[in-house]
Amino acid sequence: MGSRVLAGRYELLEQIGEGGMAVVYKARCRVLNRYVAIKILKPEFTKDLKLVEKFKKESQAAASLVHPNIVGVYDVGKEGNINYIVMELVEGKILSDMIKENGPFDYKKAIDITQQIARGLSCAHKNHIIHKDVKPHNILLTTDGVAKITDFGIAKFVDNATIVGNTDTVMGSVHYFSPEQARGGYVDEKSDIYSLGIVLYEMITGTVPFDGENPVTVALMHINDEIIPPSKVVNGVPPVLEQIIMKATNKIQVNRFKSADEMADALKNVDLISSIVGEATYLKVGKTEREPEVGRDSAADGEGINKAKKESATDMKKNGKKKVRLNKVKIAAIIIALVCAIPVSGLIYALVSGFVSVKEVEVPDLSGQTVEEATKALEDLGLKIETGDQVYDSTYGEGEIVSQSPEADSKVKEGKTITVNISKGAKEGTIPNLVGKSYEDAVFLIEKYGFKVGSVTTGKSEMPKDVVISQSPEGGEEASPREKINFVVSEGRAEGEVTMPSLIGKDIDTATSDLQKLGLAVGDIGYDMSQAYNKNQVMWQQYGADETVMKGTKVNLKVSTGTEPAGPKSIALDVDFSEAKNLVFFLTVTVSDETGTFNVISREQRLKDDLGEVVSFTGTGQGTVTVIFDNDVVMKKSVNFNTGEIN
Incomplete structure (x- = not known):
């Protein structure tokens, strides 16, 4: 492989390292004329679609880090069945x-x-x-x-x-x-x-x-x-x-x-x-x-x-x-x-030894709540609360929670303590943030902090009627006492209307999720090659961003196949062996699509103790996948080969 060139630019020179899942090569980038290190996923792992996707996503996250004490990640790609990451070559x-x-x-x-x-x-x-x-x-x-x-x-x-x-x-x-x-x-x-x-x-x-x-x-x-x-x-x-x-x-x-x-x-x-x-x-x-x-x-x-x-x-x-x-x-x-700052108190912690299974819960967003409200919300989830610092804040009123640790939506074990910082209100001379407040609350805050109500107008917005959608000057700015603050309140919107989000550049899974959150649906999906957009990124949407559409609208999209021609989408299906009646059984996986019916796996022997496996297959248009243990159907799902969805 020493003479192989990846992506038409990375010339592999010599192997310089190897781990359990990847091999590292020294390479020369022909475009920038510099030496780089390229990590290539070993062939035996390329069939695991979940691992490959994780390999790609996590390396993209690492690529966002630019620091002299972090090895730089320059590029992530795939050529044929070769998945690779291009990194800074460190001589040392x-x-x-x-x-x-x-x-x-x-x-x-x-x-x-x-x-x-x-x-x-x-x-x-x-x-x-x-x-x-x-x-x-x-x-x-x-x-x-x-x-x-x-x-x-x-x-x-x-x-x-x-x-x-x-x-x-x-x-x-x-x-x-x-x-x-x-x-x-x-x-x-x-x-x-x-x-x-x-x-x-x-x-x-x-x-x-x-x-x-x-x-x-x-x-x-x-x-x-x-x-x-x-x-x-x-x-x-x-x-x-x-x-x-x-x-x-x-x-x-x-x-x-x-x-x-x-x-x-x-x-x-x-x-x-x-x-x-x-x-x-x-x-x-x-x-x-x-x-x-x-x-x-x-x-x-x-x-x-x-x-x-x-x-x-x-x-x-x-x-x-x-x-x-x-x-x-x-x-x-x-x-x-x-x-x-070494603590010398005799605080005793009872650590639970061993790998004890503890229920994991999602941390709620406590911003804007009082300590009492947050305490009740956390108790219902089996979590504890601890007050941290009191800080000036123009967004949240006095006594409301400004921030928290761990952050909202993170996963923690039951019994975890959530630390919250409490607002002391806006600092004197600082304009309070009115956006998201009701008209009455906005007037109250303006007067409370020594300012005057200026002009009040209305405007179209997704926000509920009579809620502030913008202000001038903006919250957090320093201003003289008695200065006038102008703001705009929402006119509301017609029932059932939503604003179309921008989907361009997002991967198809994220775009689908964004549409579903607004009560919209994915319509027809077209695929085409693109130099500007990576594989699976949306490059066209039927309705432009910020356009008003009705809930339930189907939105047609066009998705990039990268520099490769469009082809059948590979689907990964998790097959759980727990429903097998026998310790040794025969597995059959059958797929039906627009071209007909075929077996992906035909009566192959499996062990229940292996727990399960991931089965990969391709097809055309809409279809179904059926999983059979011995002669029993244990799973039958609908498949959209255009989007990769399994229902």
């Missing part, structure tokens, strides 16, 4: 190899690398992307010492050090993932912070804090066992650095750093405190300076680790509190506590 080494060759690191080098990774994670988190698999194997170091994070969910490699959930979703690499990932709990940005803390621990000590005979054993250690402080594994770890590591790897999410930026800023202070209390307290980490010597390759080393575990367990006993050891230089301990 993998951090895991460097730790193996040169670990433990000098603490200053470890801090520098960790700060860079934290800045990259911060960029991802601000774009609402959580890595979920931060580990040295996914961190590259250039020859100039720049750390770059790769594999943002693009293709998690499944091996004997990876845990997989019951939906085949890779949860993370077992030596580095967080307790909440091990429990199958709510995962957020702080889960990445935990994993980064483990990476920093390994750079400082040369070993991971937890290891065992199998992944489940290690996962349970993350849930139940206390981490041995780095200073008990190697000599010369700065106390403030140890506190940072222990805070980042706290088993309770809320006790970790609030953000990756906060962790990076805390790491800056290690040398600051060192300069205050003197370098004597902060010896560099070295293989010959460890006391006792703790390694990974000898019986003596094993005894050292066991001894450290016993000492650590002694320090952790009684009411779940950590025994705090004060540094001889008392002023250093005080500064460390202030900088790291």
